[in-house]
Amino acid sequence: MLLLDPTLAPDPRGLRLVGARIAGTLDLQGVSLDYPVELEQCFFTHQPDLRRATMPALSFAGSYLPGLDVQGLRITHGSLNLSDIKASGGVDASGANINGQLEMTGARVESATGVALSMDGTRILGGLSLGRLRTSGQLRAPGAVIGLQLLMSGANLSSDDGFAMILDGARIDGNVVLDEGFRATGELRAIGATISGTVEMSGACLRNDSGVALNLEGARISGSAFLKDGFTASGALRLIGAVIDGPLVMAGATLKDEGGQALHLDRVRIGGGLFLNDGFTATGEVRALGAHIGGQVLMAGACLDNGSNPALSVDGARIAESVLLNDGFTYSGEVRAAGAEIGGSLVMTGARSMDNAQGILNLEAVRIGRELTLMRVELSAVYAPHASIGGSVRLDSATLDRKQMRMILNGVGMDWASKPVLEISNARIGGNLMLDGLETNGPISALGIKIDGQLSARGATFDYLGEETLALDRAVIGGSCFLDAGFSCASQVRAPGAEIKGRIYLRGGSLGGNGDWPLNLEGANIGGLVLDSASLSGGMNVTQAQVGVLESHGSPPMELTAAGWRINELGGSLTSVAVMKTWLSSVNSTEFSIQPWHEIASVFERHGRPSDAKRLRFHAATITTNKSPLWARMARRTYGMFAGYGYYPLLAGVWLIGAAIVASALTYCFGPSTLNPWLYGTAVVIPSAAAVIPSTWTVVEPLWLAWCLIVLKGFGWLQTGILLAGLTGLLKKQ
Known part of the structure; x- marks a missing residue:
């Protein structure tokens, strides 16, 4: 064969064939060449075999291949160029070591075995360009190392077995770009992957109705993540435990995982902010339990729909700045931030529950550094017992309309209709x-x-x-x-x-x-x-x-x-x-x-x-x-009549004067004419006046008059005692 003829002195620029038809198997297994090989726009009847081959560069650009096996291939200086190829079988580059780039821009790969492109453990010193790539079958690159960026703008990945792309444990030392109409049917998975640049997926469309659309669980992203400007996903987005040094921007994105977690960010660490604004829509739960977010959470104008289940859950999360759920933010179900810590304010001005839906705000034991602003909200209930708010809590012009609905929380039914519309017991408000x-x-x-x-x-x-x-x-x-x-x-x-x-x-x-x-x-x-x-x-x-x-x-x-x-x-x-x-x-x-x-x-x-x-x-x-009872009433009335219950003791003096007048009148009318009736009557009633009348003055007849005067004398002594007790402060007040 030409490539293996030892007598041939090749051109230092390498071997280049264009438009050739190559019948039979191109077998370069284990071959080591000192010059590049370019077999472009060629037609291969059988799958080339270049396992463990070594050469400076290799190109199949524009060729038709029934498959390609380059496992363990070593490219010493240049690139592996598979741009615009059409492969009716899989391309296997597992374990390959490429000191340049791997180019597959515009390639089309179909595989009946389920794997369209395999790069398990592949090491690429340069970048991996898969722009406009079309695959039918999995794209696999677990454990791969890519020295520069991964470009997949406009690519279209499809797999019937549920996984469109697997990058578990991969290391990418540049950006990951899946934008400009990127589409994937099946799960994109990069569990534990390390990305030293930015993830750009603006405008991408992911679909995996049976499960997860994007899985970055445990991934480490040194830059930002942009899933915005028309990004759509049918299926869950899982970023559990992921670390993103910059912000996660999903403004204008549309997510759908009805009854599940449309966006799952439990324990994620985001160095910047989380931006789910400008028309962001999620059908299913947006969840970030225990997440750490170094900036703000912006969800202005977002729409979250999860029926009667939690729509947004950030229980136990730590958010360094403010959480803004305002400017038309709408949701059905429950917004939860139980036990969360928010360094700035929580603002929900103008937020409301969807028509005919229940909207619950659950802030149990939340810690908010500044204000909680719920002005003009239209919700079903706000539940914030044991909350701690550093500033003021504002519900000016808000409407809390409790609807007879049930919430299903972690499989346990909670009848919100039996709870207060505003529960802030044991809360601490600094303003x-x-x-x-x-x-x-x-x-x-x-x-x-x-x-x-x-x-x-x-x-x-x-x-x-x-x-x-x-x-x-x-x-x-x-x-x-x-x-x-x-x-x-x-x-x-x-x-x-x-x-x-x-x-x-x-x-x-x-x-x-x-x-x-x-x-x-x-x-x-x-x-x-x-x-x-x-x-x-x-x-x-x-x-x-x-x-x-x-x-x-x-x-x-x-x-x-x-x-x-x-x-x-x-x-x-x-x-x-x-x-x-x-x-x-x-x-x-x-x-x-x-x-x-x-x-x-x-x-x-x-x-x-x-x-x-x-x-x-x-x-x-x-x-x-x-x-008072009858017996006490009579005694009290007597005391009140004679002494004004101790408050008006001079009443006793009035009674004394009255008794003296009665005694004098009786003496005048019925007593002896030898007596001065007025002086005698006064002396009988008032003890202190007795000394001024002669001892011979006495009334013994008629007998009834004598007894009357004796009674009046006793009454006078009683009233005198009351009067003296009142004047000296000894009289008991009742």
């Missing part, structure tokens, strides 16, 4: 909680919440008829609470045991009790309570509460229970004794306590109004008498 204009049709639970700033729900509408609409039990709020300016709550606002350093403003607020107290502040410690024009259908419960300033410039709620309350100051119309008497008298008869009266009386005393304080205490004692 304000802004609920201005919020509209809800379910309860809000904020048990044990800590808010460094204020809570504002001005103009909010809480349309829920359950037991409690807004629950702030044991809450700690550093500022004031604004439930005013048109605030409306169909059921109860409760804050038993809460500590609110500012004031609660209910100016113009409307609260309904649904059978219970509309405002329940039992045991709370509040800087102030302002009730101007507040409408509380059912009144308020401030039992055991401590209120710095209690203020109202209109009529206060007409029902009140306040046993054990402590008030420092009163303001507005509540400084009127008449108003306070009316309000305190509204307490249910079965819950009457004298303590609230005495507490308000103490306020009046501290402000230099002892007479008003005395009036309140006297009125309270009167009510206590009316509610």
Whole structure:
């Protein structure tokens, strides 16, 4: 054969055949040549065999081949050129060592055995160019080493066995470019691959309806990854545990894995940001549990649809900057970030659930360095117990509309319809909680919440008829609470045991009790309570509460229970004794306590109004008498009549004077004419006056008059004792 003739002196530029028909087998197995071989645009009737051959360069460009076996081929100086070949069988370059490039641009390879191109363990010093490559069968290169970039722009890979390309454990020291209409039917797999440059897949189309479309699990990418500008995938994208030093950009991409994970990024480490914006669409879950993202997560305008299942899951993820799910972000199902750490803000301004779909935001135990902004969102529920937010939480003009649906989470059904529409119990908020204009049709639970700033729900509408609409039990709020300016709550606002350093403003607020107290502040410690024009259908419960300033410039709620309350100051119309008497008298008869009266009386005393304080205490004692058992009632009424329950001891002096007048009148009308009736009557009743009349003055007849005067004398002594006890402070006040 010409190539093996030892007498032939070849041209140093090598052997070149163009357009030849080569019948039979070209067998160069194990041959070592010192010159390049070019067999271009040739027609081969049998598969060439160049296993373990060595030569400076080799080209089959434009040729037709029934297959090609170059396993272990060694190219010492140049390239292996298979551009534009047409192969009806597989090309096997496993274990080849190419010190230049491997060119297969425009090649077409079909294989009945399932493998179209095999490069297992191949080492290529230069680049691998597979632009416009067409394959029917697998492209395999596990463990391959490519010294420069992998170019596959416009390639079309198809495989019936589920794998279009396998690059497991491969090392690519340049960029990987699969763009400009790149298409793959079957899985692209590069598990554990190392890529020292950028992955560019903009505009690519991947399809593997039966499973994974792109698998980069455990891959290491030193640059960025671009899967944007029309990138589409039917089948899952798996990047579990992958490391990407730059950003992952998928703006405008379309992913579909209905019922599965459309984008699976668990434990991924991304040095830059994650960009799923500008019309990014995913049918199936976008999941990044435990991921580390060094930049921001941008999903503005994205659309996620996963039915009633989680649409976005970033539980336990660490995100260095902000998460932006705004500007038309829509989803169905649940957005989850339980236990995640977000260095910046979480912004969902204008986000909404899809039509007739449930939208849940689950932020349980999340840590957000700055603000949580949910302004103008339209969702079903926000669930964020034990969350920690460094800045403010804003739900201004948001709508939380609870729909009767079930969520399926990890195979366990969770009935969100039984949960609050806003659950922020035990959360920690470093700024304000802004609920201005919020509209809800379910309860809000904020048990044990800590808010460094204020809570504002001005103009909010809480349309829920359950037991409690807004629950702030044991809450700690550093500022004031604004439930005013048109605030409306169909059921109860409760804050038993809460500590609110500012004031609660209910100016113009409307609260309904649904059978219970509309405002329940039992045991709370509040800087102030302002009730101007507040409408509380059912009144308020401030039992055991401590209120710095209690203020109202209109009529206060007409029902009140306040046993054990402590008030420092009163303001507005509540400084009127008449108003306070009316309000305190509204307490249910079965819950009457004298303590609230005495507490308000103490306020009046501290402000230099002892007479008003005395009036309140006297009125309270009167009510206590009316509610006492019969025997006690009679005794108390007697004490009240004669001594004003100890608050008006001068009543005893009035009774003394009256008794003296009666005694004098009886003596004048029926006693001896020798006596001075007025002096004698006075001396009989008032003990201190007895010394001024002669000892001979006495009345023994008629007998009834004598007994009457004796009774009046005893009555006088009693009233004198009461008077002296009252004047000396010994009289007990009831």
